Amino acid sequence: MVNAAAADLCRFVDASPSPFHAVQTAAAELDAAGFQRVEETAAWPAGGRYYLQRGGSLIAWATAEGAPAHAGFRVVGAHTDSPNLRVKQHHEVRFDGMGVVALEPYGGPILESWLDRDLALAGRLVLKGGREVLVHTEEPVVRVPHLAIHLDRGGSELDRQRHLNGIWSLGEQNLLASIAERAGVPGDDVLGFELMTADAAPSALFGPQDEFVAAPRLDNQATCFAGLRAFLDAGESAGPHHTMLVLFDHEEVGSTSERGAQSDLLATTIERIVLAAGGSRDDYHRAIAASVCASGDMAHATHPNYADKHEPLHRITMGGGPVLKVNQNLRYATDARGTAIFAQACDEAGVPLQRYVHRADLPCGSTIGPLSAARTGMLTADVGAPQLAMHAARETMASADIELYARALAAFLAPLG
Structure with missing residues (x-):
């Protein structure tokens, strides 16, 4: 039995063999949904649904009708590149x-x-x-x-x-x-x-009930796909905040480029949206202070052959739903406030939430989360979905998790309360 979201993910990945293609694929879906592309060299109109491309990066936003210039943003972030x-x-x-x-x-x-x-x-x-x-x-x-x-x-x-x-x-x-x-x-x-x-091999579903996705670039195109689906499902925000999707390039090599998470892409875009709405520099700072980002990157599921490589009190199961990632040394940006916000989103979506902590005796990788948070000053939670074989030419995740992930991100973008 084919999982529709998993099959759609396979099509997205197969159409996106490079960061540039991932941006092209996402842009085509935004175009189909009625978003308009803007250029950084042009003046921007106030309000509406727009996106821009910067090389292998893309940022899209939908403004809340009638919101003040200092209204905050709910942002889903991901990265388009893979090893x-x-x-x-x-x-x-x-x-x-x-x-x-x-x-x-x-x-x-x-x-x-x-x-x-x-x-x-x-x-x-x-x-x-x-x-x-x-x-x-x-x-x-x-x-x-x-x-x-x-x-x-x-x-x-x-x-x-x-x-x-x-x-x-x-x-x-x-x-x-x-x-x-x-x-x-x-x-x-x-x-x-x-x-x-x-x-060159296409992505595939496997298992008696197509329980698994085997595909290249799940880290992190699975998040690009889930984030895009959530962003489109959230629709034009009814307020009081705007919604945004940002897909950065170059995460796998440190994000230090004009289109990486350490660039001005996110901060400058938000500032220009605020200014286009008639706001001031002070309104921009107020908007940042009122904003929250869910920084999405894939998470390590507990490996059946290497269970000793995982933190025993924080087992992550395939098919168990999205993952909140916490690290005391700030390799992830999540703090208690971000934890509560994403946990509430999962609760509103009816989605289970898993919590990941890396083994204390192993070096922990990082994400765009801490870099983007430091660059903008925005409250950020690092989240993801479980997978095996991260950074392999082909990786594996559970088919059910892509739908759960997208639902959680959509609830984060458009919370009930």
């Missing part, structure tokens, strides 16, 4: 007649999961004159072969520089020219590119 292998600038290598493409890791992928896998290439090309073209080969074009066990009885560790290059041809073809041809543009017109590997 993968990316094409180096000088990438053409010839080895014994084979065309080899030089790749390097982006973020912290589980490297072994990318070997001996059918890989497509996706990303963007920037052409003469500044025009941008998105490209996705869809079919496999690159493969990173493992070393046969007969030649490596000791099972040596993968070297990130030497062992991750992919084979792609026999002959003298040029990879970038081949990609440009697929995109329908002359190879000589390509002046810049950002290309990355993507699992």
Whole structure:
């Protein structure tokens, strides 16, 4: 029995092999829902439903009718990027007649999961004159072969520089020219590119009742999908607050870019919305003080084969609903106030809530939450949905959790009280 939300998630992920495609996919849904795209270089109208794109990032908002200029925002945040292998600038290598493409890791992928896998290439090309073209080969074009066990009885560790290059041809073809041809543009017109590997196999549901989703990029496109669904389901806010969805790029590499969570994207957008409504700089600060962000990023489900790697008092179950993440050293932004707000949203949505705490003797990862909170001064709670194999080329989550996650986020955006 197919879970409709899980099937929709699979379609979203398959259409979004890069952050640029994820933004394109989200923008298409916003367009269909009647949102209007605005440009940062243009003046913005007051009120309404709008979105803007900044590279692999997107921010959308719906203003509350009749709300004062200092009205707060309910914000759902996520990130569009995922760990993968990316094409180096000088990438053409010839080895014994084979065309080899030089790749390097982006973020912290589980490297072994990318070997001996059918890989497509996706990303963007920037052409003469500044025009941008998105490209996705869809079919496999690159493969990173493992070393046969007969030649490596000791099972040596993968070297990130030497062992991750992919084979792609026999002959003298040029990879970038081949990609440009697929995109329908002359190879000589390509002046810049950002290309990355993507699992060429489609996402899938498995289990006797399709209980599980197996897909690439669940971290964090599952949150992009759930957040977008929640944002659209919340509709135009009836007040007293506005609603907003922000999808940042570059979380996996620290968020320090013009479109990452440490950029001015969120703060500047809110300020411009306030000013367009006739508000002042003081109204902007009042709006920030009245705002709350649910920073969404996937969470570690308790692994059946490695239960000892998890905090024993905070087991996270697949299919058990959304997760609130707390860390005493502020690797997550959640405090008691944020906890109460998201717990109430889950209660109003009729959704169970799980609470995640990392083992104290293991380093804890972080999210966009603390970075965005520090950049804006906005109250923030870190939330997520359970998954296994985070940062693998293909990851797993429970089908039921995507619907529960979206319902909780929708209730957060449009609370009853």
